[in-house]
Amino acid sequence: MSNYRVAFIGTGPDPGDQNWGTSAAMAYRHAAAYDDLDDCSLVGCADLVRENAAAFADRFDLPASSVFEDYVEMLEAVEPDVVSVCTPVPTHADIVVDCAESGIPAAIHCEKPMADTWGDCRRMTETCDRADVQLTFNHQRRFSGAYRKAYDLIEDGFIGDPRRFEVGGQNLFDFGSHLIDICNGINAECEAEWALCQVDYREENVRYGSHNENQALALWRYENGVHAILSSGVGHESVRCYVRVRGTKGTVELWPDEGPELRVRQTGEEEFEAYDVEEPYETMLHGAVREVVDCLESGETPDIGAENVLTANEIIYGCWESARRRGRVEFPLDIADNPLDAMVEAEDLTPRPAESDAGD
Template sequence: MNTPVYRVAFIGCGRRAHEHAVGVKADGRCEVVGLSDLSVESSEKLNAEFGFTANIYTDHKEMLAREKPDVVLICLWTPLHLPVFRDCAEAGVKAVLCEKPMSPAWGECQEMGRIAEEHGCQLTFSLQRRFAKGNQTVRRLIKEGKIGQVVRMDLYSPPNLLDCGIHTFDQAISYMDETPAKWVLGAVDTTETYNWFNVPSECGASGRIVFANGVQANLVSGEIDTWEPSGDASKIWAGVRVFGTEGFIEAMWDGQIVRAVNYNDPSWKPEMELSSMSEQMEGYVRHAIDCLVSGEEPEVSHRKALRASEIIFAVYESVRRHARVTLPLEGVTDSPFITMLENGEFAREGA
């Protein structure tokens, strides 16, 4: 049987596109035919670095019409994800690999999912850490019952829930075999506000999340020196600590197992398997193409990204309501954080 070759295009050719291109270059089923960026220089650099011979465009709609790609990688700032994905889906693109996070507002995230379903376009997001060998090992150990029944988790993330927290929430959900959250109670710190990829964010957050299986999780997000003054916990600044009835595992974002204990077997030490970002991106792209061939739901499908994103916007909505929020998150289409920020609802330090 002949191996299918897919026409591939990039929209956005900056730094993150170079990381995606590692995975594309490694997959012999991908033929890069088009690059689109407002900066021709950026496109030329991407062509040169990876040996692509793609045609260069400054208008992604023109590229979609002329090149008719099967697969598109969207490597743009967050507010551009929805409109550009819509253009791709309407142009008949079969699969889109989009940079995370999904979108600045919950309603826009849902709209991306709706468009994907309506057009039959496979939409994935670059939550590539699911393909880290260490994370795969942790999922296997939990499924095998090595730490017993999972009862609690501690979730750690650098500042900005939307852009960074999505990795932590996705990691936690993957450890529980895709179990969604049931309710969320959250708080945010606006001592400082940041702007990441043209989206404003808090400088820290905390909260409590209860999942549908009864597992309870504590959330801590922010600069490490503001919430981990000392001790072993300072080792987990981005990742998940999973507590079971028979032990616990601490794992960083990229699957680095910091510590693991089985109460009944003190000598047990899980194998340490590390994966580089390049290996993760290769796994992400390869899996996306595999699923395009097989029709299976990808490991990082839009449906799974929506579960993690919903928790983020539920934290923000909890702040707005001054109460816990039951999921699914209904009656919310904006980003509650951005709305409150624009309305001047957050107190200033010293005020």
């Protein structure tokens, strides 16, 4: 069994100052997961704020010599096999590309969302592919008990053939990337054919450095004929579930607003059957990190690998592009920018500052 040297870029402040949407201290969560593995050793960390990196090193018993402000210096000094990138979204692409082109790490595990432009999503993927570097993203919900049980039930034909996904969440990008990824996993990683979407963005909603709409209504069709409809923001109330899968013989609900994390009803049944699959958040993240290391060892393709995550991000950027074009968008997507950012910059969307009165 190999011993993998692991380093971290973007430690952030101590988890005691955790603020979802600004700094979720994900490096600490990643590090705890690697630290639990017998085949991993933590060897270095880098953060623009040296005090943050030093606090991280102290938490995980790393020597002062393993603390850096410059991640390039860290790569050269500690020569990690695996790098976890936990910085704000707009910085992901350049950091991942720098790491891959350094020729040092064999694997890069990056926080989601992937990148803040469609062009950068492709650039990260293509660069790591050329450099033969395993690139994964932290879509940890794939390792939840609810998803694994739902996936097995659907694979076994419990609800027949999936026909439609109904998705409800806070937004398309920051949180929605998890949910779209779940749909793609259940739908055998099938690519989408087209997307149609409209968005509302009246109050600034910047999460981890990137704009997110306040509300969206989106529809897309997969190449196998399965459709998906997503309602975000206050529209989540119309779905009342993170992911609902409607099949020819029944329905699966993942993370409904009320009740268990998973419930299933076959056609003709009046009541849902609940499954007890509740587990700590850390269990999901540990599963993602375990997959990073296992696939690096075996050479197998990770479920949370870049190609699968790229499919989910094409849907997201395609939805925003549909709002920009005011029409249906066909895939493959032929843009490089971020349509939501571009609409804000062009003042086609004019969100007022978040600290102002939300009003009506």
